[in-house]
Amino acid sequence: MNFALRILATAVATALAVWLIPGISLTADTTANKALTLVAVAAILGVVNAVVKPFTQAISACLIVLTLGLFLLVINALMLMLTSWLSGQLGLGFEVDGFVSALLGSIVISLVASVVASLLGAGKD
Template identity: 55%
Template sequence: MRLLLRLLANAAALAVATALLSGISLSGDTTGQKVLTLLVVALIFGVLNAVVKPLFAFFTAPLVLLTLGLFLLVINACIMLLTSWVSDKLDLGWHVDGFWTALFGALIVSVVSFVLNAFLPDKDKDRDRRRG
């Protein structure tokens, strides 16, 4: 259930970035197709965040430390671009035009995801409540 809620939160965050930035495009004939596309893109984005992002962060750790964490924004932009590339390969109809759009999109997705995830139930708190 929690993973489904996170998927929906990511899809909503990607939808906000798509709506706010002209450099991120979403194609589809109907609203249902657009929603389905955003859900699949959110799934791809989540998998890349779980698998690729830690590798990027590990190999660029000195740069992340040197920039006091600001390089993580570049990594997030790269994940957005990679998501766009995979989406293009799968012919999903979601595309990011260039690095700067990806950087601003990653910022928007991060902020929206943070806000939405603040309202999701915390698994650790639920476990503690059952114990105590």
């Protein structure tokens, strides 16, 4: 149940990022297809953050310490760009145009997903 709530929170956050950030787009014709695409993108983002992100953080630990953690924003943007690429490979209509859009989108997604997950009680056992 906790996993489903986190996916839902990430899907809501991604929808808000698509709405707010001009360089992030979602191409689907119906509302149902948009919702399914957002859920699929949220699942892909979850897998990317669980599998790839720990390796990138371990490799760039010195940069993270040197920049007092600000390099984590760059890593989050790169994870969103990787999610966009994987979504394109799977035929989903989710696209991030550039690094600045990915940086702003990753900030929006992180903040909103945290708030929505806490409101839904995703962290409770």
